[in-house]
Amino acid sequence: MTAPILIIDDDPTFNAILIRTLGRRQQTAIGAHSSEEALQLAQQHQPSRIVLDLNLAGVSGLSLIPQLLDINPLARIVVLTGYGSIATAVEAIKRGATQYLAKPVEIEAILSAFDDADPGDSDSTPDEPLSVDRLEWEHIQRVLKENDGNVSATARALKMHRRTLQRKLAKHPVRA
Structure with a gap:
């Protein structure tokens, strides 16, 4: 079994x-x-x-x-x-x-x-690059992780208003 x-x-x-x-x-x-x-x-x-x-x-x-x-x-x-x-x-x-x-x-x-x-075995590359919105989402997620989830510190690191960042984080991930 x-x-x-x-x-x-x-x-x-x-x-x-x-x-x-x-x-x-x-x-x-x-x-x-x-x-x-x-x-x-x-x-x-x-x-x-x-x-x-x-x-x-x-x-x-x-x-x-x-x-x-x-x-x-x-x-x-x-x-x-x-x-x-x-x-x-x-x-x-x-x-x-x-x-x-x-x-x-x-x-x-x-x-x-x-x-x-x-997953690393794939030699193929995507037909289309990631969209600008998706790249922004990925960058925000990386900086948020670097700041241990602290939204205020992440907003400062991104030189973005905290409320703007909160609105972006409230949205679902952007499709590639």
């Missing part, structure tokens, strides 16, 4: 829906709602496929990646986030994640992310 897919997400509804949806596709899955529970289940079940939410009740899921890989070095980890940025995607891959996907995401995308080759 193969190990179940480990779903790590602090949102119990999302966690349950993902487990149920995987079950409909004949995939066994188990859910964890915290880092501690995730590590316990990983030790117990040795999953080779893990879906990890980037934000676990205010704690970065990125810190969990090396610990999960210590338990099973061959595990393929797909990081999901509602607030995608290039900076966090790069950090997730550096720490050992297989793929990084932005919510909402289709179940097929998650399953194919486990099967995909290393």
